[in-house]
Amino acid sequence: MGRWEPGAAGRLAKAALELFVERGFEQTTVAEIAQRAGLTERTFFRHFTDKREVLFAGTGQLRELLVREIEQAPPGELPIDLVATALRSAARLLQQRGEFPWQRQQVIMANVELRERELIKLAALGAAMASALRARGVPEPAASLAAEAGMTVFRVAFERWTAENCEPDLAKLIQESLAALKAVAAGR
């Protein structure tokens, strides 16, 4: 088997998610993931540090997208609008990943350690957005409040998207969640 397997990372991720859903995250081994994907363990470890990384490998891409959207927005945009635009872009990215985000959420929610890791990931994404806002001249505490409130809006929308599975448009759920936050903050 050659050093480079076309689409190997995608096949491994798909096989891993199937097994995590079927057997549970704890009960699945890297050997089983490789076997299901028709690849070797060595190939697995060329793409992922461990089985947990299959679930968190997309974080870097998501962070870069959020930061870039805030950096490249036209001048004069309000902080909360910058954050909302960035989150809608993230929604479009996630919607391109097919079943992966749903399966992933199911696996994360079933495991305390993964839920904690996910929380830490979301906080890091919020901190990256706050930093990008400050780089545009948004002062504190507005930068942190907009970024972190935005992550709360995103999390609530994302959980509805993966739980109800009735509204296919995550970006629309983010808009609704943001409108709900504005109503709560305004005391309506």
Add this chain to the structure above:
Amino acid sequence: MGRWEPGAAGRLAKAALELFVERGFEQTTVAEIAQRAGLTERTFFRHFTDKREVLFAGTGQLRELLVREIEQAPPGELPIDLVATALRSAARLLQQRGEFPWQRQQVIMANVELRERELIKLAALGAAMASALRARGVPEPAASLAAEAGMTVFRVAFERWTAENCEPDLAKLIQESLAALKAVAAGR
């Protein structure tokens, strides 16, 4: 030395925080904490599971206070006002703890693992408030959004309180942080 030491938990916590600040959390042993407090390791382990628990032992009391404030508030209060009132009560509790919250924050911020644990603690407090709001009939997503936005407001205020050390009134900083969130959400 008798089984019961009056004020032992407080003396151990004070000694532990002093040592964590002086030497770092990682570099401090339970034996050193007990020695500094003039007590035995056995006494330490009657009060705390490990040295990390010294930093997180107050979480239960804080959670009970936040939940009780939301449960016992008069009917008709808005979700965000319920959360704000609960957080101001938490502020008064923290202000009674003298130097402890400042020293604790310094130790937490210097250690990645403790920062992650603190994040998980704050999320758990937010989830407890969201649950108390739902028990009062506040629907989702308003309950989660009010509770989690409240925790963001609290965190921003708490970091200002421990970092700047110029405004002694944490409850006032929480009011200012909440006003800033309302302005951000309203797009001002």
